[in-house]
Amino acid sequence: MPKAETSPVESVDRALLLLLLMRERGPVSVKTAAEHLAVAPSTAHRLLSALAFRGFVSQDRERRYRLGPALMDRSMEPFSISRLREYARGPLLELHSRLGETVQLMVLRGGNIQFIDGVESESSLRVGMRIGDQMPAFVSAGGKAILAQLSNAELEELYRNGLPAWPTSRITTMAMLKRSMTKVRRAEFGTNFEETEQGVSGVGVSIGDVTGRPVAAVTVATPSIRFRRVDMAVHVAALRQAAASIEERIAQASR
Known part of the structure; x- marks a missing residue:
């Protein structure tokens, strides 16, 4: 034989x-x-x-x-920035209509997040959009949601040169970051209570590709004076629905 x-x-x-x-x-x-x-x-x-x-x-x-x-293969990814905006536009508009607050889409850029799209609230007192702006991921609700999808080893590699300083950040060491990410993983959403800047509160959830890799996050930002903790569940549910819609569009494009 x-x-x-x-x-x-x-x-x-x-x-x-x-x-x-x-x-x-x-x-x-x-x-x-x-x-x-x-x-x-x-x-x-x-x-x-x-x-x-x-x-x-x-x-x-x-x-x-x-x-x-x-x-x-970056050239074959179906979620380039322009495509990601395209997939997210409808869900962002629906999310904005549902919550009435500023909603934004962001991606990870090294240890920072970069805002790439959004819909601004029409209220006279509102959080302005930050299209193109970057800030440390660990101060943003959406950034935290993305980071929580990474392992501790990946977090250490991402911030191997230390955590960048940010005036209103409450996370200043790797140990604090790991503890915070453990809480975010359990909750399955990130929060920001005046950590990006004073007067702004936010909630965010991550968006994954077909393999489960985090590729973006969607957030809702509310003036802190108007934000109520009792509204958290409503915000989280709406964000998860928007994220699921975007993920479905990514999946369809990957087939």
């Missing part, structure tokens, strides 16, 4: 099989990876750690592994 075909370098073959698995199924746990390869969890963990070291995979907030930045 002919011998079964085997790879000349077994460890390389196993690593490639894991990448194919993630491309097919999305994020996988160490246990799933071990079962797929029929190896011990410790062996699967070593392979995944080696892939993560070179950026071929990264961990999500549930410590599962997904395809990393080294394998992302």
